[in-house]
Amino acid sequence: MHDVVIVGAGPVGLFLACELGVAGCSVVVLERESEPGSPWRANPLGMRGLFGSSLQAFHRRGMLHPLLAASGVDDALGVDLDADGPAPLRGGLGHFAGMVLDPADVDLAALPFRLPTLAPDVMLTDLAAIETVLSERASKLGVEIRRGVTVSGVAQDDEGVVVRAGEQEYAARWVVGCDGGRSVVRRLAGFEFVGSEPRFTGYTMVASLDDPEKLRPGINLTPTGMYLRMPTEGHIGAMDFDGGAFDRSQPPTRDHLQAVLRRVSGTDVTLNEVHLASSFTDRAMQTTTYRQRRVLLAGDAAHIHSPLGGQGLNTGLGDALNLGWKLAATVRGHAPDGLLDTYTRERHPVGARVLDWSRAQVAAMSPDPHGHALQGVLRDLFGTRDGTTYAFGRLSGSSVRHDLGSDQPLVGRTAPDFRLEDGTCLADLMHDGRGVVLDFSADRRLRDAARGWQSRLRYAAGTARNDLGLGAVLVRPDGVVAWAGERDFDRKAFEGAAGAWFGTAES
Structure with a gap:
């Protein structure tokens, strides 16, 4: 098993x-x-x-x-x-x-x-x-x-x-x-x-065009939809506000793609050959x-x-x-x-x-x-x-903040890549998938407390290039800050956060 x-x-x-x-x-x-x-x-x-x-x-x-x-x-x-x-x-x-x-x-x-x-x-x-x-x-x-x-x-x-x-x-x-x-x-x-039904059918394709100059490069909003001409030759996208009516069980044909592209671009552009094409909707x-x-x-x-x-x-x-x-x-x-x-x-x-x-x-x-x-x-x-x-x-994604029950503004956010004075950054310490305790004050009390979870947490101490005014942080394996301490170490608060996310301390 x-x-x-x-x-x-x-x-x-x-x-x-x-x-x-x-x-x-x-x-x-x-x-x-x-x-x-x-x-x-x-x-x-x-x-x-x-x-x-x-x-x-x-x-x-x-x-x-x-x-x-x-x-x-x-x-x-x-x-x-x-x-x-x-x-x-x-x-x-x-x-x-x-x-x-x-x-x-x-x-x-x-x-x-x-x-x-x-x-x-x-x-x-x-x-x-x-x-x-x-x-x-x-x-x-x-x-x-x-x-x-x-x-x-x-x-x-x-x-x-x-x-x-x-x-x-x-x-x-x-x-x-x-x-x-x-x-x-x-x-x-x-x-x-559950959710909402589509308002458009979108198309992406790689095609050869008889007259590509008729399509403006980049993203183009039009009175009838949108089309996109990418830098890669022949890579075209289009959005047709048809209520998602296109039958997506079948691949779109050249004639259908040309009709859609002409309608949303307001041009008479011609597709010679479609090499690859797919469709999508905005069903949410x-x-x-x-x-x-x-x-x-x-x-x-x-x-x-x-x-x-x-x-x-x-x-x-x-x-x-x-x-x-x-x-x-x-x-x-x-x-x-x-x-x-x-x-x-x-x-x-x-x-x-x-x-x-x-x-x-x-x-x-x-x-x-x-x-x-x-x-x-x-x-x-x-x-x-x-x-x-x-x-x-x-x-x-920087605006995402999970509610972890703390008023400390960094808790619940993805930790910034703190860098210690020896050049080690937070990312360097997380390769093995464990959580990390960064102790910017090198407080012996925090080191001793972190030992309770030593197989699940990596402890690292040292001054940081920019510690954002913090004394220490506890970072979950996914990079989210679970606890942030001030200069004066609060052992009870740290152990409460460590226990909540990493289970019972090891004997």
């Missing part, structure tokens, strides 16, 4: 597998596709944007440099790690409802917990690069990945779960569905999936819970929405990071009561915010007087530093 069966070997499933593997869990990943590579996962159709929260996750697990290399990004990122004050933005910022946001308009002074880090704020990559890096790490950690396996049954009881795939059964203590928007695990386990749905007894969901299996703003992949990776250490602690028997329930409690509101972020963009892009009026208001807002800074917080 495995500890965990993960269904789906996309980025979310593989990242979760790595999190469980680094904790010593026995994991098998079942993937329907027989081969890892496909044109849909490589550039340009597989192109995705990773934002700061996701890139920090790769950094904390020692995978940032391999990811940069696989993505063709210069490893010398030109960041001054010893700079005072908030680090400058690195990378673009993306768009909201087709309105490109200017990174220069972000008010860095309004980001009080921002410190220099090797991880960029935004990076373009593709699914193939992400999955290659994660697959290699998962294999090194002893994770078994089985491809060409189609799941047809999920049965659970109080002791475990049995997953049927073809003629074979896989027994495990837990199962996690990371199998996408049409999740088989979600359906078989009986999760309730979410399960009411992310756990049904011994079955859990993460990524698109738990929430779907339009790809506007590039939030889907990043939200799914956040799910995997949040769930991984909690499920591993449960498997290994040292999780405090209710730890696994905090996965839904923390991540469901994040998913709901992303769905609303997507819905708001659809409303602003609607080709009607209401949508046009909303666009005007938003352009005014995004022309201000406050408006662009707000958008940055939503896109980057």
Whole structure:
């Protein structure tokens, strides 16, 4: 019997597998596709944007440099790690409802917990690069990945779960569905999936055009929809506000794609040949819970929405990071009561915010007087530093704060990449998946208290380049600050936080 069966070997499933593997869990990943590579996962159709929260996750697990290399990004990122004050933005910022946001308009002074880090704020990559890096790490950690396996049954009881795939059964203590928007695990386990129906059908394609100059480069909002002409030759996107009426059970034909593109662009552009094409909608749905007894969901299996703003992949990776250490602690028997329930409690509101972020963009892009009026208001807002800074917080994940019952403003947020005077940064201390106690005051009392959880917490002491006025911080394995202490150490408060997240102290 495995500890965990993960269904789906996309980025979310593989990242979760790595999190469980680094904790010593026995994991098998079942993937329907027989081969890892496909044109849909490589550039340009597989192109995705990773934002700061996701890139920090790769950094904390020692995978940032391999990811940069696989993505063709210069490893010398030109960041001054010893700079005072908030680090400058690195990378673009993306768009909201087709309105490109200017990174220069972000008010860095309004980001009080921002410190220099090797991880960029935004990076373009593709699914193939992400999955290659994660697959290699998962294999090194002893994770078994089985491809060409189609799941047809999920049965659970109080002791475990049995997953049927073809003629074979896989027994495990837990199962996690990371199998996408049409999740088989979600359906078989009986999760309730609720939300809003689509307003448009979107298309992405690689095609040869007879007259590409008729389409303006970049994102173009029009009176009838939106189209996108990417720098990669022949990579075109379009949004047709048809109420989601297109039959997506069949691939779109050349004639249909040409008709849509002409309608939304207002041109008579001609498609000569369509090499690859797919469709999507803005259907926004979410399960009411992310756990049904011994079955859990993460990524698109738990929430779907339009790809506007590039939030889907990043939200799914956040799910995997949040769930991984909690499920591993449960498997290994040292999780405090209710730890696994905090996965839904923390991540469901994040998913709901992303769905609303997507819905708001659809409303602003609607080709009607209401949508046009909303666009005007938003352009005014995004022309201000406050408006662009707000958008940055939503896109980057830096505005996410889990309610952990503390008034301390850093608690519940992703920890900045604190750097000690010897050059060690927080990310360096988190490669093994343990939590971290950073003691900026080198207080012997805190060191002694941390020994109570020495197999689950790494203790590091030393002055920091910028400690944000704190004496110490306790960081969960997912990078979230669980406790932040002032200069005067409060042992009772520290031990309460450590016990709440890491279970009973060791004897």
